[in-house]
Amino acid sequence: MIKVNNVSYSVGKKEILNDVSFEAKQGEITAIIGANGAGKSTLLKLLCNEMPPSAGQVLFDGKGLNSYPLKELARRRSVLTQHNTLSLSFTVKELVLMGRYPHFDGQPTEHDLQMVIEAMQATGITMMAGRTYETLSGGEQQRVQLARVIAQIQDIPNGWLLLDEPTNGLDLLHQQQLLIQARAMADKGYGVICILHDINLAAAYADQMLILKQGKMQALGSPNEVINCENIYDAFGIKVQLIQNENFKCPLVITTGIINYA
Amino acid sequence: MVIKNHNYVLLGLSLLLIMVVVASICIGAVHIEVSQLWSMISYHIGLSHKPGFTSQQFAVMFNLRLPRVLSGVLIGAALAVSGSAIQGLFRNPLAEPGLIGISSGATLFAALTIVFGGKLLVMVGSNYGYYLLSAAAFAGAFITAWAVYKLAMHKGRTMITALLLTGIAINALAFSFTGLLTYISTDEQLRNLTFWSLGSLGGSSWISIASILPFISIPLAILPFMGKPLNALALGEIQAGHMGFSVNKIKRTVLILATMSVGASVAVAGIISFVGLVVPHIIRIGFGADNRLVIPGSAILGAAMLTLADLVSRTIVAPAELPIGIVTALAGSPVFIYMISIQIKKQQV
Numbered sequence: 001m002i003k004v005n006n007v008s009y010s011v012g013k014k015e016i017l018n019d020v021s022f023e024a025k026q027g028e029i030t031a032i033i034g035a036n037g038a039g040k041s042t043l044l045k046l047l048c049n050e051m052p053p054s055a056g057q058v059l060f061d062g063k064g065l066n067s068y069p070l071k072e073l074a075r076r077r078s079v080l081t082q083h084n085t086l087s088l089s090f091t092v093k094e095l096v097l098m099g100r101y102p103h104f105d106g107q108p109t110e111h112d113l114q115m116v117i118e119a120m121q122a123t124g125i126t127m128m129a130g131r132t133y134e135t136l137s138g139g140e141q142q143r144v145q146l147a148r149v150i151a152q153i154q155d156i157p158n159g160w161l162l163l164d165e166p167t168n169g170l171d172l173l174h175q176q177q178l179l180i181q182a183r184a185m186a187d188k189g190y191g192v193i194c195i196l197h198d199i200n201l202a203a204a205y206a207d208q209m210l211i212l213k214q215g216k217m218q219a220l221g222s223p224n225e226v227i228n229c230e231n232i233y234d235a236f237g238i239k240v241q242l243i244q245n246e247n248f249k250c251p252l253v254i255t256t257g258i259i260n261y262a
Numbered sequence: 263m264v265i266k267n268h269n270y271v272l273l274g275l276s277l278l279l280i281m282v283v284v285a286s287i288c289i290g291a292v293h294i295e296v297s298q299l300w301s302m303i304s305y306h307i308g309l310s311h312k313p314g315f316t317s318q319q320f321a322v323m324f325n326l327r328l329p330r331v332l333s334g335v336l337i338g339a340a341l342a343v344s345g346s347a348i349q350g351l352f353r354n355p356l357a358e359p360g361l362i363g364i365s366s367g368a369t370l371f372a373a374l375t376i377v378f379g380g381k382l383l384v385m386v387g388s389n390y391g392y393y394l395l396s397a398a399a400f401a402g403a404f405i406t407a408w409a410v411y412k413l414a415m416h417k418g419r420t421m422i423t424a425l426l427l428t429g430i431a432i433n434a435l436a437f438s439f440t441g442l443l444t445y446i447s448t449d450e451q452l453r454n455l456t457f458w459s460l461g462s463l464g465g466s467s468w469i470s471i472a473s474i475l476p477f478i479s480i481p482l483a484i485l486p487f488m489g490k491p492l493n494a495l496a497l498g499e500i501q502a503g504h505m506g507f508s509v510n511k512i513k514r515t516v517l518i519l520a521t522m523s524v525g526a527s528v529a530v531a532g533i534i535s536f537v538g539l540v541v542p543h544i545i546r547i548g549f550g551a552d553n554r555l556v557i558p559g560s561a562i563l564g565a566a567m568l569t570l571a572d573l574v575s576r577t578i579v580a581p582a583e584l585p586i587g588i589v590t591a592l593a594g595s596p597v598f599i600y601m602i603s604i605q606i607k608k609q610q611v
Contacts, residue, residue, distance in 0.1 A: 050500060074506025087353035088496045088551035098497065101490050102506040152505070168387060 001025050001190065002047060002160065007056035009042055010055050015045035016042045018215045019056070024189040024208065026158045029182055033201035035193075035236050040195045041082060043212065044164050047193060050078045060160075074102035077160035082168065084145045092144050093129040096120055099151030111155070119151035122181055124174075138169040146178065153190070161185060163194040167201065177261075181203040203227050203250040211235045223250040243261035263291055268555045271548075277560040279335070286331045286573045291580065293323040299323070321462075325571075331464035336400020337531050340478040340523035342564020344539020346545075346557045347485050348407070350492030351516045352414070352425065356601060359524045360535035362414075362425055363432030364407045368381035368521075368528035370436040371402025375452050377443045392473030392530065400477065400525030404609075405510060407521045461532035461587030463572045470530045477526030481483045481519035482561060488516060489554030534587050537568055543597060 002024045009017040017039045024030040032040050046053050049065040058065045061076070068076075076097065079134055086095070105217040108116075120126045123143045133141060146166060153159030161182065167175040175198070183205050186192045188262055196202040202209060203223035211218040211226060213235045219226045232240045242251035288294045294315070300315035302323060313320075341359065348364075349357045359365050375398040410432065414425035426552055489510045494502040499509045527534065545559040568586070571593070575584040 048504060050503065070503070070508055071506040079501075079504040081498075081504070083498075084501065085498065086496055088350075088355070088553075090493070090496070090551050094493075094550065094552050095497075098493055098505065101494055163469065186377070 001061060002193070002220050003059040004043075004047070005057050005059065007043075007053045007058060009039075009046060009051075009054050012108055016215050019100070019147045020058075020212075020215075020217055021077060022208075022210055022217070022220050024191055024193050025185055027161075027189050028207035029186045029194060029211065030208045031194050031196050031206035031234070032210045032212065033197070033199055034152055034218070036219060037214075038212040039215040040212055041164055041216075044079075044162055044193070044195055048077065048162050053200075059167070061158075063231070071102055074152070074217060076139055076153070076156060078149040079162045080145055080164060080166055082164045083207070084141070089132045091130055092125060092136070092147075093120070096125075096147045096151050096156060098148055099148040102152065115151050115154045119147040119154055123147040124177065139171060139174060142166070142169045142176075143174065143219045146181075150181075150185075157189050160193070163192070165195050165197065167196065167198065175201060199227065199232065199253045200248075203253075204223055204248055210250040227251060227253060267554075271555060272562065275559055275566070279562050279566040279569075282569050282573075283331055284502050286334070286569050287323060287327045288289065289573060289577060290322070292319060294319050294323060294327075304462065306357060326407060327364075328469055330463055330466040330572065331569055332471055333531065333573045335472060335565040336471065336478050337388060337463070337527045337534065338571075339482055339561040340474075340527045341534060341537040341567040341568070342560040343482060343485050343557060344520035344523045344543035345494065345564075346542035346553070346560040347488060347516045347520045348538070348595060349542060350488070350495060350553050350557075351513060351520075352411070354425065355546065356539070356598075356605065357425060357518070358408075358536070358539035359403070360533060361598075362407075362410050362429035362539065363490045364403045364410070364524050365407025365434070365533045365535070366433045366436035366527055367401040368399035368525045369533055370439050371398045371405075371441050372529055374398070376451050377447045381546050386608025392470055396474055396477050396526045396529040398525075399529040400522050403521035403525040403528070404518065407517050418490060430484060460585035461534040461590075462575075462583075462585050465530065465533055474526040474530050478523050481523040482590055484515070485519050486558040486561065488512065489552070489557050492553040492557070494515070496551075532587065534568070534588045534590055536598065537564055537571075539601075540590075540597045541567055542595045543601060 004020055004022050007017060007020045008015065021044060032043060034040050038249045045051055046058055049068075052066065052233050060068065060073070062068070065073070093116065095115045097108060097112070099119065100115060104112050117126075120129060121199060123146050125143050125147055128136065128140065128144070128186065136144065149161065151164075153161060163182070166178055170178060179201060182194060183190045188209070194206070206223055209226045210220050211231055220230045227242070229240055229242060232238070232249055233251060239256045240253045240257050243254060244251050284296060284299065288296055298315040299320060301310065304310040305313045316539065327557055345358050348359060349355050357607045358591070372395050373394055379394065387575050410425065410428050413428045414421055414483050440455065444452055447455060489504065491507045494505045495512060502509050502512070541564040542556055542560045545556050545563060549555055549559065558586055568590070571589045576590045578584060
């Protein structure tokens with residue numbers, strides 16, 4: 001379980017996160033949504049120990065994040081950041097193998113190579129294995145990065161997957177496939193925390209949703225509890241309608257017009 | 263599989279190195295047949311009791327050729343391995359100790375030591391003098407590398423323009439200071455200074471080898487193990503952190519070890535440019551960018567290339583000798599220009 005206790009984060013006088021508390025459990029997908037600049041990425045950075053919170057604490061499986069050695073943390077959780085650039089031209093396979101780096105010294109074992117193959121299958125990039133990363137399209141690159149992140153915790157049954165806008169650059173099919181993949185991993189016992197922009201996508205797959213607004217918690221709960229016209233209007237400044245559809249457990253959100261640009 | 267490929271590549275490069283070493287020992291003003299070289303080895307390890315060579319040949323081999331070839335091997339490996347590691351650290355294939363001013367920093371400190379070290383260095387040729395020179399060159403290399411890193415890295419990204427411009431500035435600064443030193447140096451010191459700015463393996467001796475061995479063997483032993491962390495660093499500093507690597511530790515280790523070997527090379531052979539640029543580039547073109555192969559592969563290929571370059575430099579205008587820096591620059595500059603044009607196409611400059 002990742003437990004966030006009254007976490008705040010500020011840069012100088014500017015408060016980016018203010019008193020955020022929630023719990024994310026293994027076996028569940030926790031989706032974080034909110035307008036641009038609401039503090040979503042900052043929150044994820046605090047969760048993966050990229051920087052310490054200004055106040056409050058983050059407990060990772062019962063212990064403070066800081067008490068974990070870097071290597072151990074890397075063996076238990078992997079992180080997909082928003083901007084991934086690569087300075088040297090690696091092949092897809094070499095890049096996915098990097099996900100196994102926390103697990104082997106020197107040369108990868110057969111098991112590590114097997115994990116790489118499985119992660120490439122899971123993300124549908126097996127046929128690109130020998131190509132160099134820079135020759136891929138943006139969406140393909142994103143899937144390769146995702147495969148690397150999955151390979152890192154593939155054999156850790158209660159591992160964590162922290163994803164910052166993983167659907168960036170993906171087409172409709174691959175967006176769905178990514179969330180199906182995340183769902184399958186959560187069902188196997190992994191914990192997934194995911195920043196998403198598409199509210200309907202988040203609501204369809206998440207067990208828990210957190211809406212952030214200007215660094216504060218706007219709403220927290222199951223998609224059905226959280227998704228309503230008021231919450232969306234407050235968080236995004238846009239009027240929406242809810243539409244029930246028998247294929248979705250949670251009503252679909254469609255926009256009806258921009259009311260408040262500020 | 264990937265692993266086996268790496269081993270085959272390293273084996274192939276090692277065979278190439280052995281061939282170049284044998285050729286370099288045998289070719290020269292005093293010719294030695296390969297069979298005679300073998301005879302020298304078997305005679306001295308007691309396999310055979312009949313020397314199939316003249317004592318003059320043996321003296322040339324042992325006192326002149328062997329130390330020179332070994333220097334070429336050590337310095338070539340040192341320059342190429344530090345070049346590949348520094349490229350990993352700066353996350354740019356154009357970062358080369360010579361271009362970004364690290365070698366100049368080392369030269370400047372070595373020059374200062376020669377001129378002002380005065381009584382400390384009565385004999386540069388003595389073991390003690392070489393150690394002091396190596397240490398000074400290491401200090402110069404490290405300070406410059408650190409300064410360049412601070413200036414050119416911004417938010418975890420290398421600004422390649424800043425990197426190369428800093429290199430130009432530091433090269434110019436070190437050049438002018440070294441020039442100033444020539445005015446106040448004695449004739450003896452002047453000869454030493456000139457030798458430094460050209461780059462040559464001509465001064466190789468068993469003593470110089472002994473003095474650089476620790477400075478070069480430690481980086482050669484450790485840097486090949488930095489392949490994994492440097493690969494991770496290619497993804498970005500934050501990403502490397504998420505993968506369990508301490509980015510500060512990687513930076514420290516690579517900077518210290520790479521400047522150590524560059525410093526030692528400069529101390530005994532002066533500035534030999536482009537080896538650290540061209541050799542890793544050849545490995546990347548041939549076998550991919552995986553630093554787990556690029557770093558050890560560069561060490562072996564660098565050793566072979568510099569030994570070969572030295573063979574060319576001392577035979578092509580025989581009985582005179584070209585400074586080896588001229589040979590490496592002639593071969594290296596076109597590759598460098600080609601690499602820049604590639605980067606411009608990718609709009610990464």
